[in-house]
Amino acid sequence: MEEKNGVGTTQFGSHLTLDGYGGDFDKLNNKEIVYKCLDELVEKLGMHKLTEPMVVECGAVNPKDSGGFSGFTMIIESHISVHTFPYRKFVSVDAYTCKGSIDKNFVIDYFKEAFDLKEVEVNYIVRGKKFPAEDIVVKKSEKTEQEGIGVMELQAESI
Numbered sequence: 039m040e041e042k043n044g045v046g047t048t049q050f051g052s053h054l055t056l057d058g059y060g061g062d063f064d065k066l067n068n069k070e071i072v073y074k075c076l077d078e079l080v081e082k083l084g085m086h087k088l089t090e091p092m093v094v095e096c097g098a099v100n101p102k103d104s105g106g107f108s109g110f111t112m113i114i115e116s117h118i119s120v121h122t123f124p125y126r127k128f129v130s131v132d133a134y135t136c137k138g139s140i141d142k143n144f145v146i147d148y149f150k151e152a153f154d155l156k157e158v159e160v161n162y163i164v165r166g167k168k169f170p171a172e173d174i175v176v177k178k179s180e181k182t183e184q185e186g187i188g189v190m191e192l193q194a195e196s197i
Contacts, residue, residue: 045174050166051116051136056149058129060156067124069093069107075120075152076111082148085135086114122153129153134165 065071076091093109106122116134123129133145142162149155 046171047168048171049138049164050169051134051164052138052140053132053134053163053165054140054142054145055161055163056129056131056133056146057159058131058149058153058155059127059158061122061124061127061129061153063124063127065153066106066122066127066129069095071152072107072109072120072122075149076109076118079118079133079145079148080111080113082144083133083135083141085137088112088114129155 073091073093076093077087080087089112091109091111093107096103096105096108098105103123104125106124108119108121110117110119113135115137117132118134119132121130129149131145131149133140140162142160146158146160150158
């Protein structure tokens with residue numbers, strides 16, 4: 039493996055966490071609403087799904103968690119997850135992207151409306167502040183091309 043020197047840096051991504059309070063019990067306790075949020079928010083944010091949303095009902099786990107729904111969508115840009123706690127009228131949301139930024143106000147308004155939240159607590163974290171601006175390890179195919187050997191020739195030789 040060969041490494042490049044002198045590569046600049048950039049921000050890797052943005053991570054928005056939203057904790058919602060005072061939500062509507064019936065909406066927080068509705069699998070279809072959780073699925074819809076995970077399904078349509080991706081497109082509304084200009085992102086792309088790698089998988090369809092997965093939503094599962096979780097039973098009571100302990101005195102702090104009396105059950106609800108947990109859902110996750112894997113996206114090309116990273117992921118979005120939603121965890122509802124209807125008996126606490128609470129929802130916990132993660133939206134993580136490597137796009138660089140997320141429209142915070144849009145996401146906040148979206149979930150306020152989806153679950154009729156009375157109050158939200160939001161954290162916005164800039165991730166990977168020293169992320170290399172380009173690959174720092176030369177791929178084998180790039181190295182061989184730089185040396186004047188075609189990839190096909192190299193593969194043929196190794197057979």
